[in-house]
Amino acid sequence: MKPLAPSDPVGAVTALWLLPLLIGGCLAAVLVYKAAHGIAAAPWRALILIGYSLVGALLTDLIAGPGIGAYSNSHFWPLLPCFWLVTSAVALAAAALQAVVGRMGTLLVAVLFIVVGGPPAGGLGTYLLPVYWRNIGVVLPPQNAVTLINHVLYFGGSDITTPLVVLLVYAAVGTAVIGWYGRIRPAREAARAGDREGDAAASANSAVNPGGRRRPLTGILVALGVCAVMQCLFATTYMSAEHAPKATDLPFGAVGSSPVLTAAEKSISLKVTRYQDEAAAKSAIDRAELFGALVTSGTTTTLIVVPSISDLAPLDLAVRFEAAAKATGTKLTVQQYAPTPLAAKDPFGLVQGLMLLPLIIGGYMASTLLMAATGRAAGRWRAAQLAGFAVMSGLIVDLIVCYWLQGFPSEKFWIVWPICSLIVAVIAFVAAILQKLFGPIGTLLTVVLMVQLGNPSSGGASGVPYLPAFWRDIGPYLPPRNGYLLLHRSIYFDGHGTGQALTTLLIYLGVAAAVLIVLDLRRSEAEVPTDATEAAAMAVPIGASP
Structure with missing residues (x-):
């Protein structure tokens, strides 16, 4: 009912987007914190991170869409504000944690958004997650980011209220905390101390910029440049490698002759090796030389798939060969074979x-x-x-x-x-x-x-x-x-x-x-x-x- 585009045949794009957006937000907060000499609560920091988030979102969108072609150009503008919101929410929340707990906030950001937040993101579907991971993910940015992007990309933006609200709350709370620690709290403390208005302003500025140092604008720009490069590299490398997996010279065995193999090769690239009998083909599978085999004996045609050698090949081969069998009027049996079967808790070999x-x-x-x-x-x-x-x-x-x-x-x-x-x-x-x-x-x-x-x-x-x-x-x-x-x-x-x-x-x-x-x-x-x-x-x- 909702077929995937040829540029995204296995629905991998949503999960691949999450990586550069999360890393862009986290790394921006960390590098700006370091470039500003540990000044985590400066009031201008929120504006800098929001501005960077827009730039990072635009670069990611340009790379994945018009650049690599992972989705149609019609999705460019609907996805841009989504990317901006995700990166902003992560960056601002990370900066707020650093403002509250100082240097340890940097480590806390990594643990909360990457180590804990990454696994329950649900790139393959939240309802395939264990219950505890699903419940944890509901309140963290990564899962809401995946849901938002998934629904905008594949379902016309339906049912996105919850992820929008959660991400906006993270962004708003992060901005408020940065503002509190950067300007409001220092100003109130100075006022309570009975200082003159000018002294209060100087005190607030000193809290933002210890020792009277100038704001390290050059260092911040360099840090954000490094962050942008890293975000672009992650968007480019992972998206280009994994967004549209397509077999090329897939090692495949054949026993006997069948029109099914000829028909299947029109839709999948196979590197076919001929074997004398089924035992010889299975022996080659035992040695990890083949991803599958077609065995034809008399009126029987059997496709052997190997679930332990690839999570994608068994389904890919089955779909292609079943279509070929239907086109040639041949009855096809699909058989799974693996020297060492996959573990019960790892049925896809991941x-x-x-x-x-x-x-x-x-x-x-x-x-x-x-x-x-x-x-x-x-x-x-x-x-x-x-x-x-x-x-x-x-x-x-x-x-x-x-x-x-x-x-x-x-x-x-x-x-x-x-x-x-x-x-x-x-x-x-x-x-x-x-x-x-x-x-x-x-x-x-x-x-x-x-x-x-x-x-x-x-x-x-x-x-x-x-x-x-x-x-x-x-x-x-x-x-x-x-x-x-x-x-x-x-x-x-x-x-x-x-x-x-x-x-x-x-x-x-x-x-x-x-x-x-x-x-x-x-x-x-x-x-x-x-x-x-x-x-x-x-x-x-x-x-x-x-």
């Missing part, structure tokens, strides 16, 4: 893709926090400290996903632990090198390399054949894809097809460790003036993916 992001974030956050805690991006034992963290964090992630969430079979626990630790160590070592060479800006470079380029090019749960050509080509050279393949095939395909991924990660690990040790021993540097709380909070917003 766990490995979801595991990858916290491993990436944990890696570069470990290096960032170590730099912040020591005040230097160097240290004789830095590599050993990061390696120890990788071992422990890999164990914790493995325990949570395997035993608490039951996301994969428990017999895979011992092989998953070293893989998780390897991924964390590689990311941490690369981040440490970049931070050693470029200082705190190395964290941003790590995010660009591993999160903005590496994560979209990993292929995720859908699989590498569903990526556009650019993302397919760069993925093999970056740790995220190799980490994902190593995790996925170790869990569901008994380690088949992991040689190249494992070798690549080990090369990264060995080279990065050697370079890091040499840099730490031979180079000296000035102290890095970064507070640990701020470093942690900045690392989460620019790396999290709801």
Whole structure:
């Protein structure tokens, strides 16, 4: 009744929009706070964030719509105020938290809007969420943002009163709190002290601008420029990689001859390999070489789909081959086959893709926090400290996903632990090198390399054949894809097809460790003036993916 557009065939656009809008709002509040030397309550801050939100919303809209073509141009203007409201609500609420609790507000913003607010956003539908996540999400901006954008994009703007009210309340309360702490409260305190009107104004200005310093306009503009670049990059990378997944040379097996295969190839790009019998085709599936197979024997035609190799391919293949069977007048049977079935609590094979992001974030956050805690991006034992963290964090992630969430079979626990630790160590070592060479800006470079380029090019749960050509080509050279393949095939395909991924990660690990040790021993540097709380909070917003 409401068919999806060819530019958005799986309805992924709504969830992909949320990432740049949330990160744009959070990061703007954090960077302006830092650029203003920790002045969280200046009355002009609300105006700056509202203005930036409009610019960020416009850039995101231009990139996703006319730029990438993720939706028709007729949706450009209806979506622009939605994007503006979402970014403003997040930025103003974040700034208000910083005004109330100071530096800890930065960390609180990341936890509340990204760590807690991201999972219940409901990009795939709020009623597919567990009840507790659904109830939490109702009162937070991310879920209301998804609902607002979804209903405007797909349903003509119907039933958007609740998300509009919630987001407007966040924006209004945030503005009021900033105004209270920035002007009204200092003025009242000065008046109660009995100062003259001029002294009260000076006192209020001093509260806004400690030490009589000029408002750091240049620093704020630079910070907002960095924020705009990061927001645009997130909008570009994730949207271009995932908004319209389409198979290219999907590995596929064929046994016997059938007109169904010829007809299906008109609507889906397959890389067909012929096999002598069904057992040979299933053996290739066991080795993670095929995403499906068509077996023709006499009057029987069976399509074998593999739910553990891709969340999208089984449905995609079934739809294409059923249409082909109908067109050719052939009776088709669809059969599921997987060497290791998906876990009961992960029926779509999403766990490995979801595991990858916290491993990436944990890696570069470990290096960032170590730099912040020591005040230097160097240290004789830095590599050993990061390696120890990788071992422990890999164990914790493995325990949570395997035993608490039951996301994969428990017999895979011992092989998953070293893989998780390897991924964390590689990311941490690369981040440490970049931070050693470029200082705190190395964290941003790590995010660009591993999160903005590496994560979209990993292929995720859908699989590498569903990526556009650019993302397919760069993925093999970056740790995220190799980490994902190593995790996925170790869990569901008994380690088949992991040689190249494992070798690549080990090369990264060995080279990065050697370079890091040499840099730490031979180079000296000035102290890095970064507070640990701020470093942690900045690392989460620019790396999290709801």
